[in-house]
Amino acid sequence: xxxxxxxxxxxxxxxxxxxxxxxxxxxxxxxxxxxxxxxxxxxxxxxxxxxxxxxxxxxxxxxxxxxxxxxxxxxxxxxxxxxxxxxxxxxxxxxxxxxxxxxxxxxxxxxxxxx
Amino acid sequence: xxxxxxxxxxxxxxxxxxxxxxxxxxxxxxxxxxxxxxxxxxxxxxxxxxxxxxxxxxxxxxxxxxxxxxxxxxxxxxxxxxxxxxxxxxxxxxxxxxxxxxxxxxxxxxxxxxx
Numbered sequence: 001x002x003x004x005x006x007x008x009x010x011x012x013x014x015x016x017x018x019x020x021x022x023x024x025x026x027x028x029x030x031x032x033x034x035x036x037x038x039x040x041x042x043x044x045x046x047x048x049x050x051x052x053x054x055x056x057x058x059x060x061x062x063x064x065x066x067x068x069x070x071x072x073x074x075x076x077x078x079x080x081x082x083x084x085x086x087x088x089x090x091x092x093x094x095x096x097x098x099x100x101x102x103x104x105x106x107x108x109x110x111x112x113x114x115x
Numbered sequence: 116x117x118x119x120x121x122x123x124x125x126x127x128x129x130x131x132x133x134x135x136x137x138x139x140x141x142x143x144x145x146x147x148x149x150x151x152x153x154x155x156x157x158x159x160x161x162x163x164x165x166x167x168x169x170x171x172x173x174x175x176x177x178x179x180x181x182x183x184x185x186x187x188x189x190x191x192x193x194x195x196x197x198x199x200x201x202x203x204x205x206x207x208x209x210x211x212x213x214x215x216x217x218x219x220x221x222x223x224x225x226x227x228x229x230x
Binding site: 040042045048 | 156160219221222
C-alpha cells in the first residue's frame with residue numbers, strides 16, 4: 001500500500017467520451033500532482049495543487065480538467081481526448097513546507113487508452 | 116530551465132554484474148537529487164536521495180553521490196539481481212525556483228537483468 005490510491009487502474013475510452021480519473025492520498029500531505037508518462041518520454045508534469053489551490057498548469061490542453069475538492073482527493077476530468085493522449089497518468093502527493101517538498105509518494109497510475 | 120539527462124537504455128546485465136546508470140543535471144540553484152524506480156505495472160517508488168553536494172544516498176544496495184563539480188548523480192550497485200529489473204528515473208527538485216518545488220525527471224533507463 002503506497003498511501004496514494006488511483007482508480008481506475010485501466011481505462012479505455014472513445015474520443016467522444018467523458019471520464020474522470022481519481023486519486024486519493026492517506027498520508028496527510030498538502031500538495032498533489034498529475035504527471036503524464038508516455039513511452040520513451042520523460043514524465044511530464046501536468047498540474048500542481050498546493051493546499052487545494054492550483055499553482056501550476058503546464059500548458060495542458062483544456063480537454064484535461066483537474067479538480068481538487070480537498071487535500072486528500074484529486075481528480076482529472078477527461079473529455080474529447082485524442083489517441084495521442086493515451087498514456088499512464090500518475091498521481092503524486094508531497095508535504096510542502098515553504099519552497100521545499102518532502103516525501104513525494106506516487107500512486108500506481110491509470111493506464112489510459114483512447115480509441 | 117532545469118533538466119535531467121540519463122543514459123539511453125535498455126541496459127542489459129547478467130545477474131551479479133556491476134551496474135552504473137549515468138545521470139547529469141542542469142540547474143540554476145542547489146537542487147535535491149533523487150533516484151526513483153518503477154517496477155512493471157506499478158507507480159514510481161523513491162529509491163534514494165541526496166540533498167546537498169557530496170551527500171551519498173543509499174538503499175537496497177544501490178548508491179549515488181551528489182557531485183556538484185560534475186553535475187552528476189550516477190546510480191551504482193555492486194551486484195544486480197533479476198528482481199532489480201525495472202525502469203530507473205533520475206530526478207531533481209527545483210526547491211529554490213518558486214513555490215511549486217516540483218520534481219523534474221529524466222527520461223528513464225530500463226534495466227534488464229538476466230539469470
